Amino acid sequence: MKKTALTLGKYAPLHRGHQYVFDTALAECDELVVLIYDTQVISTPLHIRAGWIRTLYPQVTVIECWDGPEGYSSERAFEILQEEYIFQMLAGRRITHFYSSELYGDHVSKALGALDRRLDEARATVPISATMIRENPLQYRDYVSDVVYKDLITKVVFVGAMSTGKSTLTEALAQKYQTTFAPEYGREYWTTHQIDRRISFEAFDEIAIGHLAREEEAVLQANRYLFVDTNAITTYLYALDYHGKAPTLLTQIALENASRYDLFFLCDADIPYDDTWDRSGDQKRQVFQKQVIADLQERRIPYITLSGSLEVRMAKVEAVLAGFVKYGNFFGRGF
Template identity: 30%
Template sequence: MRRHGHGLVLGKFYPPHAGHHHLVRTARDRCEKLTVLVCAASVESVPLADRVAWIREVHPDVEVVGTVDDIPMDLNDAAVWDAHMAVFTAAVPERVDAVFTSESYGEELARRFGAESVLVDPARTLYPVSGTEVRADPARCWDFLEPPVRAALARRIVVLGAESTGTTTLALALADHYRRRGGVWARTRYVAEYGREFSEAKLAALRSRWPGAQWEDVTFTTDDFPLIAETQNAREEAAARAGSPVLFCDTDSFATTVWHERYIGGRNPLVEKTADRVTHHLWLLTDHEQVAFEDDGLRDGEELRPWMTDRFRAELTRTGRTFIEVTGSRRERLDTAVAAVDALLATGPHFTAPLPERR
């Protein structure tokens, strides 16, 4: 039975984890209405809008409000408490009947709201995790994170290159390499190139009308490429939500901008906007040298491979994307790529320190 009218959960959610979600669900079950107030400081590196969106997605049955709170906390200073309360009550002006926390300051916070204090698992026995621990080592805390947070924190690596330069082979080998590490890494995902699937469907549709059709008979329009880019992004997002702290992509929506040049000529602003909406962390450019061209029925551009390699290199450089080139044998390419990915993972997602707090 719900005992309270309007409940409040307040926190940074930097980032939200299983302990936060347990607190929210517990409060929701005990209140007629629940408000979750997300408080973010300007110095913190995860935007307030992202945290609000994550909480709303996981808890669609509560009201989620966000506010900027740039006041350092001092639990022993009444004036500091007053300043914080001015921020809190401006964001949540309605009467609050119960304040739910897992923190020692819960009693004072509730008193200042004129509400009942409800402590929920203050020892963190049900979910032994904290925001500090997640920020320090997201991979170790991966199972305490919900899909939208995993998608935001996963390091996304793109393998791209001209036709028949081993992009698929390398991307699959990388995914397999990291799966073999076991644990959370066993869930490492690979995202296939949607453009190839799209091309296969185009050729099949043409052959249904003209059985003798070949790849050179297939035509593309500029409108095909935004669809390819959007679908690639959506599949990456789904894989990042379900996978490990690293994701390997066989090309991406950025690569689609160059493929548009290859098949149509010129640029398509819609494709470029789509490419800019997703964050990747490292691009691996497969060189065409020392890789024999194989015509698998969907390729006809052996002579264009040097041009494609140059265009990828030029656009990666122009747009400021972090990339390395991989050359040599299959083994050498994999070793080079693994070293680059390991270096990326060693840095991890960077979180700026929250405001200091005195207790």
């Protein structure tokens, strides 16, 4: 007889305890069905949480429950409501084993006519809960897969022309929030590879790829926030400035950058120009700043302008972050 397992939850977020249930069910049964419920306890949307499971367990059938019963109660009326909803979402699937780590495993398994497989109710095997992770993701980093952890981090990028204070601000904020940051890879690459202050057309793809690699490394150890100095959109503009066009890969990465970050801050060109050997003068800075702004507008990317001293800029970023909710409709709040 075919063994079909079922488990359910909010997975807000998905952690090693949930994966322990998945792994056990997959080891004991022929297939696994997961019902994932909508919830307000975490801002991460349902389809993204479902995507975590689909990425880590492509062999699992994931069913998104957008209108499931809210909350939990041991009253029989609520249990019946929950059972009826489960039957509705299963759409005739025969379940032989019900896996859970909760008390509801009793009534749900009975309703399904399935074996009640209660695992690690005391959280002794995997001592973690979603609440613990939501309160301090970095402290419980080892209990969360990379796929999930990246989506728990708020990614903040600083853009603007050369010598607008991006690097200084990025590092200062990372220090204040005790987190990681991704430095500008393009300037480092240019310094190493430039010949007569020029780099090749193909080099711009290498810069974009290298910068993304640094971000991916930094985000996995970030503490709630990742601060990023420049991105592929700026690299794209430099390619246009150098060669009058941009490579295909860089163009695509720049396009994807519009949704890669949670917050865009534009560093204003109102601070003294740092006239180093690798730069082309304040007039060039002012022109390039206008091009950055025009590109953000063309891409329909909302951004917040930072002007004034480092302290004033940091204070504004801090105020924004204090009211920010990842995946929330943030720009309706008047900033």
